[in-house]
Amino acid sequence: MSTTPFHNIALLGATGNLGSKVLGALNNAGFTVTAIQRKDSRNTPEGAAKSIKVDLSSESDLKSAFQGQDVVISAMPYPRLATDKIWMNAAISAGVKRIVPSEFSSNLENNLSRKLPIVLDKIEIRKYVEKLAEDGKVEWTSVNNGPFTLPFAWLSGWMGPSVASRATTIHDSGDQIVATSTLERIGEAVAKVLLPEHAEATKNMPIYVYSTAVSERKLTNIVSKLTGIEFQENRMSIETVTKDAFEAAENGDRSKMGDFYVAFCFGEGYGGDFRYMASNDMLGLQEMSDVELEEMIKGWLKETEVNKE
Structure with missing residues (x-):
């Protein structure tokens, strides 16, 4: 039994x-x-x-x-x-x-x-x-x-840095934190x-649960450190992105549905940083260290290069 x-x-x-x-x-x-x-x-x-x-x-x-x-x-x-x-x-x-x-x-x-x-x-x-x-x-x-669309969400330039374009998207200050998981x-x-x-x-x-907590600026700094790229910043307003997405949806245009994830992750008051209510400790799940995060991003970068060949 x-x-x-x-x-x-x-x-x-x-x-x-x-x-x-x-x-x-x-x-x-x-x-x-x-x-x-x-x-x-x-x-x-x-x-x-x-x-x-x-x-x-x-x-x-x-x-x-x-x-x-x-x-x-x-x-x-x-x-x-x-x-x-x-x-x-x-x-x-x-x-x-x-x-x-x-x-x-x-x-x-x-x-x-x-x-x-x-x-x-x-x-x-x-x-x-x-x-x-x-x-x-x-x-x-x-x-x-x-969010767990890794590494797409974090290395595509949609939210944060893109090695390919050598640019990074920074919403508001870029310092807002989101809890994310592998x-x-x-x-x-x-x-x-x-x-x-x-x-x-x-x-x-x-x-x-979560693996680590990141911001667009933190990810940009890590990728810059690993690649030596000085990223051009494309600044965007979360309020504007979200407002435009709602207006499009109300008019039957679904082309901006993905933009709602910006508010979901980084919008003030949307609770993207839910570490305070996470059950990691209860379940015995360790948060990723900054060193481990860097190693993981290094692996993503290598994988991206291999896929381009």
């Missing part, structure tokens, strides 16, 4: 960029993982105990796949309530104890952040799982981690919230 409250885990999205890291961390923690894949998937979930291919739009197919599972985790990108309801209801019908929705966002407890169009679907899903728990149908835990850190967190020593404390709770 398992000595843990959870043993068998069903994972949706097991072969994606994030899902593969979650799968690896679950394996390292001793869980038995079943990858739930769409019928036509040709991807192989490395490390899964088994893979079940189903019609992801079929509640009956998913219910069958979830039989005997203690937890269902979704690492599927672009979650929508209309589709996520299907797997959640199937999990309940199959007797699953806990679900972990595909939240993996920044500060969703913040009132300003909750109004941003880029998170409205996740807010709807959060409300749905909270109601499920209130009705005693299933437990839930979500994991949030700040994919590996997110995978660790998902596994740890389900361990016996944390299962009760993480029940029906959003859990926040």
Whole structure:
């Protein structure tokens, strides 16, 4: 008999960029993982105990796949309530104890952040799982981690420096801090919230974790130190960027949706620096040192050079 409250885990999205890291961390923690894949998937979930291919739009197919599972985790990108309801209801019908929705966002407890169009679907899903728990149908835990589009977000010049253009984008002062995570850190967190020593404390709770806390100026200084580039600064106003994005969205123009992430990360009052409410200490997750951050950025820079060849 398992000595843990959870043993068998069903994972949706097991072969994606994030899902593969979650799968690896679950394996390292001793869980038995079943990858739930769409019928036509040709991807192989490395490390899964088994893979079940189903019609992801079929509640009956998913219910069958979830039989005997203690937890269902979704690492599927672009979650929508209309589709996520299907797997959640199937999990309940199959007797699953806990679900972990595909939240993996920044500060969703913040009132300003909750109004941003880029998170409205996740807010709807959060409300749905909270109601499920209130009705005693299933437990839930979500994991949030700040931006993890690394190194794209931090080395593309969108927010911070771009080696290719030798320019850096600085929003407002450039000193605003955002808590951010590697994919590996997110995978660790998902596994740890389900361990016996944390299962009760993480029940029906959003859990926040991070790898390090950075600003655009700090990243620019590190890349400048490593490359010798003196970056030209392109200064931008967060208020203006956010205002323009809202106006475009109201007019049906989705071309500026990505700009909402600027406020989400660095906007005053949006809670991008959520270190004060993070569960790193509880989960035993160490914050990355400045030396480790430099080494990681050095690796990104080398990888970028290799990919250009």
